[in-house]
Amino acid sequence: xxxxxxxxxxxxxxxxxxxxxxxxxxxxxxxxxxxxxxxxxxxxxxxxxxxxxxxxxxxxxxxxxxxxxxxxxxxxxxxxxxxxxxxxxxxxxxxxxxxxxxxxxxxxxxxxxxxxxxxxxxxxxxxxxxxxxxxxxxxxxxxxxxxxxxxxxxxxxxxxxxxxxxxxxxxxxxxxxxxxxxxxxxxxxxxxxxxxxxxxxxxxxxxxxxxxxxxxxxxxxxxxxxxxxxxxxxxxxxxxxxxxxxxxxxxxxxxxxxxxxxxxxxxxxx
Numbered sequence: 450x451x452x453x454x455x456x457x458x459x460x461x462x463x464x465x466x467x468x469x470x471x472x473x474x475x476x477x478x479x480x481x482x483x484x485x486x487x488x489x490x491x492x493x494x495x496x497x498x499x500x501x502x503x504x505x506x507x508x509x510x511x512x513x514x515x516x517x518x519x520x521x522x523x524x525x526x527x528x529x530x531x532x533x534x535x536x537x538x539x540x541x542x543x544x545x546x547x548x549x550x551x552x553x554x555x556x557x558x559x560x561x562x563x564x565x566x567x568x569x570x571x572x573x574x575x576x577x578x579x580x581x582x583x584x585x586x587x588x589x590x591x592x593x594x595x596x597x598x599x600x601x602x603x604x605x606x607x608x609x610x611x612x613x614x615x616x617x618x619x620x621x622x623x624x625x626x627x628x629x630x631x632x633x634x635x636x637x638x639x640x641x642x643x644x645x646x647x648x649x650x651x652x653x654x655x656x657x658x659x660x661x662x663x664x665x666x667x668x669x670x671x672x673x674x675x676x677x678x679x680x681x682x683x684x685x686x687x688x689x690x691x692x693x694x695x696x697x698x699x700x701x702x703x704x705x706x707x708x709x710x711x712x713x714x715x716x717x718x719x
């Protein structure tokens with residue numbers, strides 16, 4: 450998952466009441482911090498799922514920064530060797546998710562969060578940053594216009610997915626999609642959903658997809674990617690949520706009940 454807000458070319462401003470203050474979420478403060486994903490209650494199954502995933506990833510070098518405010522404003526990143534995606538990004542910093550939207554968008558927070566990542570990239574002796582994007586602005590993926598404005602360059606592509614990077618060392622090799630993810634194909638028949646707990650929304654909407662498929666009489670096999678190794682061998686660059694029908698990639702967008710019903714009708718009659 451990545452940057453949601455579309456880049457409109459305007460210069461960010463720091464207005465009164467929007468001060469660039471950030472909190473680093475760690476294993477020590479995880480339970481008491483709000484993790485920004487549009488869910489206010491810590492008792493929600495989605496929050497519990499995401500926080501459990503984060504707790505496991507801190508030991509793999511994941512860093513999570515958020516605005517010191519209740520809102521959709523955070524970044525999470527980790528060493529490229531540990532990326533939860535089928536990418537070759539050794540020596541780089543992999544940005545899992547950069548999300549700034551709602552009332553916090555347009556006030557310099559995205560810049561500030563990227564600076565946190567850039568600082569840690571240099572401090573850890575890494576040679577650049579990499580992030581998943583797309584051919585145009587799409588839900589759950591980094592806005593390519595925003596990335597290009599910030600100096601990111603296109604490194605690879607698979608379907609409508611785009612792999613962007615920002616090198617520090619001119620001699621470093623660009624990242625690339627692994628063949629398994631670049632294919633956007635599986636050898637399986639029927640409806641198959643690959644997902645992770647990186648996004649809290651999957652805790653709610655994977656069961657929604659399963660229930661909708663059952664109503665339509667279509668068996669759905671839901672595959673939860675539990676480890677980074679499994680994610681790096683996934684058949685789609687976006688491991689948070691990727692839906693396949695008879696081996697063919699359908700969508701990376703997390704399906705609400707209404708959208709899943711529409712998708713199933715299209716698959717049955719397409």
